[in-house]
Amino acid sequence: MDLHTITSPSFLKGLNNEQLVELSEDIRRFLIENLSKTGGHIGPNLGVVELTIALHRIFDSPSDKLIWDVGHQSYVHKILTGRAAQFDTLRQFKGLCGFPKRNESDHDVWETGHSSTSLSAAMGMAAARDIKKAGNHVIPIIGDGALTGGMALEALNHIGHANTDMVVILNDNEMSIAPNVGALHSVLGRMRTAGKYNKVKDDLEYLLKKVPAVGGKLASTAERVKDSLKYLFVSGMFFEELGFTYLGPIDGHDLEELEENLLYAKKVGGPVLLHVITKKGKGFLPAEEDKIGTWHGTGPYKIDTGDLVKSSSTAPSWSGLIAESVSKLARTDERIVAITPAMPVGSKLEKFANEFPGRFYDVGIAEQHATTMAAGLATQDMKPFLAIYSTFLQRAYDQVVHDICRQNLNVFIGIDRSGLVGADGETHQGVFDVAFLRNLPNMVVMMPKDENEGQHMVKTAIEYNGGPIALRYPRGNGLGVAMDEEMEALPIGSWEVLKAGTDAVILTFGTTIPMAIDAAEKLAEQGINAEVVNARFIKPMDENMLHSIFKRSVPVVTLEEAILQGGFGSAVLEFAHDNGYHDATVDRMGIPDQFIEHGDVSELMDEIHLNSDQLVQNVKNLIPEKSQAGYKAL
Secondary structure (H helix, E strand, O other), rough: OHHHOOOOHHHHHHHHHHHHHHHHHHHHHHHHHHHHOOOOHHHHHHOOOHHHHHHHHHOOOOOOOEEEOOOOOOOOHHHHHHHHHHHHHHOOOOOOOOOOOOOOOOOOOOOOOOEEEEOHHHHHHHHHHHOOOOOOOOEEEEEEOOHOHHHHHHHHHHHHHHHHOOEEEEEEOEOOEEOOOOOHHHHHHHHOOOOOOOHHHHHHHHHHOOOOOOOHHHHHHHHHHHHHHHHHHOOOOOHOOOOEEEEEEEEOEEEEEEHHHHHHHHHOOOOEEEEEEEEOOOOOOOHHHHHHHHOOOOOOOOOOOEEEOOOOOOEEEEEHHHHHHHHHHHHOOOOOOEEEOOOOOOOOEEEHHOOHHHHHHEEOOHHHHHHHHHHHHHHHHHEEEEEHHHHHHHHHHHHHHHHHOOOOOOEEEEEEEEEOOOOOHHHHHOOHHHHOOOOOOOOEEEOOOOOOHHHHHHHHHHHHOOEEEEEOOOOOEOOOOOOOOOOOOOOOOOOOEOOOOOOOEEOOOHHHHHHHHHHHHHHHHOOEEEEEEEEOOEEOOOHHHHHHHHOOOOOEEEEEEOOOOOHHHHHHHHHHHHHHOOOOOOOEEEOOOOOOOOOOOOHHHHHHHOHHHHHHHHHHHHHHHHHHHHHEEE
């Protein structure tokens, strides 16, 4: 079937089983071919082909609300709702989003990117439906990994208590981004091996009816035996006790079985949970055999061999550099413990986990727990390294404030994917952490100019005993600089001048330092001598250097790959105001007050005018007389 001709999922209702099987094969072939060029979340989508088809056959989207948790597995949904022709632009600048996007289609009723939100959103939609006395269905689809998130468990508790009409699809593939962990994962494992719940339940009910109804103590004993037998033989009791009708587990690749159970679930009143077993990466052998999460989401790859198309950079990845630096120090410091919320692969902590299994904790999709656990470790004189993406640190903000900063605990937060991350878009851009961390008492925030300075900052963080300290580092690879053999701690709050200048000062840090150096060189060609400062400590700032700069009465431009409101530039303005430099000229450049969509980072930076040419123009605007003189000299 030509998938480009699909405009609506309604066509599915007229297909027979043979045609549906053929369609499933066509979709898998389409995904494998297209994602080999663009990259994307191939594993999750290959695993939900039949499930997505069955959902769109049994329910009527968008009247019935299909809510995809995380959204990694929404590509098949996008194809069936008329977006196959856009897949050559997937996750590219101005192209098709890799997650559900409400302005892309009426069928995308909820935008996701962070896990464990679908059930709460579904409860809200179901409540609105009931208030309006509408008759539509609400169907959240959540993975077994996302189900471990605290927010999902809170929602399950509320949905069951309220006895809300809802069909929850538990897409159980035994993996989220990495292999799942935790007691709930073990519970689901027992359900997978226990056989179909309904059959076990029916047989058990027949058995229990044979227990004679007698009075007194024997009667109460019989009832206790009944309850015990239920818990012994019926794994689905976990969800039943929460108030759900549990169905399954069923084969998520058997279309007839899927439709039979979905039709039944559709008719049952109250909350229903359908447990579906799927194979992540089904239909593409490299993805099927993946046991660590490599094929959860990839860049381009070769279909025939399964080899990933690797970056041409020979420099180490930032995640790998930071993780390896922590490991080096852990070899001689037994206080060092590493914690990650379900990101051992992304944060490159697999080697640490193998070398120090007793000091490594993957807590699953549980950012809040990970953060407070780190705080608890710190109270016992350990040195916890919490490796967490910037976008996911947002989910643990209260714990950073209440449990870490308020108690001034020595927690080292490694903020991975800081700055723009590109293809994952709005939900994953790490641009808010500077603004939401720098206002917290006791917090130190730093970011290196290159990987050599990065390893020294790891040493700084481990040796620091003054409270919490955060190290920001970007996605991707370093610059390939020479590395010092020994790591050394940096003086907290110290900046360094990278290029001296007399006409203007550019204050910046991290990923925007090359941009500042490039702009300074362009300005020099026009007769303007701009100083470039590596403001590597975002908090505390180098106040001695700032006093020196403002006393020179030269214009200052702050440059940051982070949100402007409340960011580093705001901190410099606050310093100038608080110290009486009321005539100071300060211009700020950074991420504007908007969410940044997906695309190549350089394209995104150009779109928001965060590049060296704009920096050159901004500096020239601050010193027009010098700029004109420079033009005349040229």
